[in-house]
Amino acid sequence: MKRFSSILILLLIPIISFSQSAPNQPNTKPKLVVGIVVDQMRYDYLTRYWERYGDGGFRRLVNEGFNCKNNHFNYIPTSTAPGHASVYTATTPAVHGIMGNDWFDKDLNEEVYCVRDLSYEPVGTKDKAGRMAPTRLISSTITDELKVATHGKGKVIGVAMKDRGAILPAGHAANAAYWFHGKDEGQFVSSSYYIKKLPDWVKEFNKSGIAKSYKKDWNTLYPIETYTASLADDLPYEEKFDGEDAPVFPHKLPKIWKKNDEYDMIKSSPYGNDLTADFALAAIEGEQLGADDITDFLAISFSSTDYVGHRFGVDAIETEDTYLRLDKQIERILTYLDTNIGKGNYTVFLTADHAAVHAPGYLRDLNLPAGYRSSKPMATRLKDFLSKKYGTDKLIRNYSNYQLYFNNEELAKIGVSSKELQGVVAEELIGYEGVQEVYTATQLWKNDYVQGFGYIVQNGFSKKRSGDVFIVQSPMFIGTSYEKGGTSHGTPYIYDTHVPLLFFGKGINQGYTTERTEIPDVSATIAALLGIGFPSGTTGTPVSQVID
Structure with a gap:
């Protein structure tokens, strides 16, 4: 009988050891x-x-x-x-749809606030x-x-x-x-x-x-x-x-x-x-x-x-x-x-x-290439360029969150496709001071970026809610409103x-x-x-x- 008990104990040891070292439960339930x-x-x-x-x-x-x-x-x-x-x-915003604190709603043709809902x-x-x-x-x-x-x-x-x-x-x-x-x-x-x-x-x-x-x-x-x-x-x-x-x-x-x-x-x-x-x-x-x-x-x-x-x-x-x-x-x-x-x-x-x-x-002051830059001169220069090229200054509906939104109705009037204008605008903007990279909506639709700025921009891009051209500004520059002090973010x-x-x-x-x-x-x-x-x-x- 003693021998049987000893054998039983020896047989149980691996089972006990196994249960003690078993993987964690598939969930943890904190209160x-x-x-x-x-x-x-x-x-x-x-x-x-x-x-x-x-x-x-x-x-x-x-x-x-x-x-x-x-x-x-x-x-x-x-x-x-x-x-x-x-x-x-x-x-990321590409999926959850919150494109910024505010963004331009293409359907409403106006800026919207991320959590504003006047029905409540x-x-x-x-x-x-x-x-x-x-x-x-x-x-x-x-x-x-x-x-x-x-x-x-x-x-x-x-x-x-x-x-x-x-x-x-x-x-x-x-x-x-x-x-x-x-x-x-x-x-x-x-x-x-x-x-x-x-x-x-x-x-x-x-x-x-x-x-x-x-x-x-x-x-x-x-x-x-x-x-x-x-x-x-x-x-x-x-x-x-x-x-x-x-x-x-x-x-x-x-x-x-x-x-x-x-x-x-x-x-x-x-x-x-x-x-x-x-x-x-x-x-x-x-x-x-x-x-x-x-x-x-x-x-x-x-x-x-x-x-x-x-x-x-x-x-x-x-x-x-x-x-x-x-x-x-x-x-x-x-x-x-x-x-x-x-x-x-x-x-x-x-x-x-x-x-x-x-x-x-x-x-x-430490001799780093940093500074303040207003988006207005860029917008004015781009508007003048497009006016001379296409004979209208109404091609851009909105600029916000580093994105340009096109006026598709105006494009239809002059017979220019959004894809064509994206390429023209991107080529123009890349030569501007303060612009590091430019991506078009067409690029972001067709490519699958896995690294670099393309990856980051694409994760913030929604076909329904984003603009037609994305701008990546130069590093260590922020808006002129902060020249009097403080800092910002967004890049x-x-x-x-x-x-x-x-x-x-x-x-x-x-x-x-x-x-x-x-x-x-x-x-x-x-x-x-x-x-x-x-x-x-x-x-x-x-x-x-x-x-x-």
Whole structure:
């Protein structure tokens, strides 16, 4: 009998060993997924301020999570709306249809805003700020797929200062998206697309006075002399607030409140991120996110980094201070999740919607070939050229997002095909100062680019929504409106495309990769982690090192 028992134990050992080393289940079910998009965050903001970050924010995400060090946008324009849409749809504007923050609608013959939909009413305000919806987004999001997979039981909430930063991540099927309406109201609002009225917890938050508490001076978090990762405080590469004598600390927000659209001032300071975190945590409690075993999703976008970056630039003390303060908010969120959802019960990813270029004035002072350039001289020169060649100055309907839209009715009148005019315009433009490359719609229809500018332009091209000619401008040049200070983005250059991608929490491996990853990979990875359907237009690939 003893011998039989021994033999049985020996036979069971391989079975036990096999079960212990068996592959992971095909899905991981955190109670809550938190997606964080930091508006206008360059990858090197992680490394530049690393020594100044605390252990519980960005450094915790990197040290305990997975860091994709070579993560890029793979399309243009690199701007807020297509950035958020691409993160959450696992694809590019060519598929999801969000061509920019605004773009020219060829059917309507007018510029349209990415989330504007006048068929819906504002909720929480009488201002048109609430007449928004995700109806121009033509692909599903990872948040939509979670709703589908859980038969609507998993809750999805989007939160941001910007409407597009809340709506596009929340997707079509969300419980709600909330964004901050400033001016003289200072309220988080929504749209009748999602809800008929604000929940009690949102009403209570709006009445609490939290937003008003940020009507205060903005001084540096630490002694200003310790901000050695930035340039001096008063340089010509920064734009001051209206009513200020110079763009220097302290910024006395209450004193210049009226001149800067009142509560909109909060957006342009780090306090906007603080307020976003306040509201995000209130959403977790108010909606009981992560309270059961059905996965919920909270999409947070920190918008104030973009407002600060545009005004003060990449190298300003204001930008450094904003990130040091944001680091504390990231730590605050993670600590809250540890306490209220439980360590090992939630998954987080953090990325950005685009990066930004150093102020061209600063680069030019270092003898780099950078500067400012207006599109008006180019447009005027092209118009004159076409008038002389074809006898009409009405061939171009619109120029936006680096694209030219032709007037097809006028082309028909003179008997010229769109294809012919594309070639003529491209050949003319390539000789203009400030133009690096030119692509025609015909080229983008017929070719399959796999690298270089062609690949990036093609990923941002839609047959239905894009123009007839794409222009790639020269590197390190931005519009003349930034000559007075600040920076911008939107190009295919690495300073606009290289952004962080961090994964953390349940189901996430610890480590890093320097292999190239791309923004559409974010939601593809989360879908693979959760074991749910991929967004409908997915072109990204799960980052296998993150979840294997």
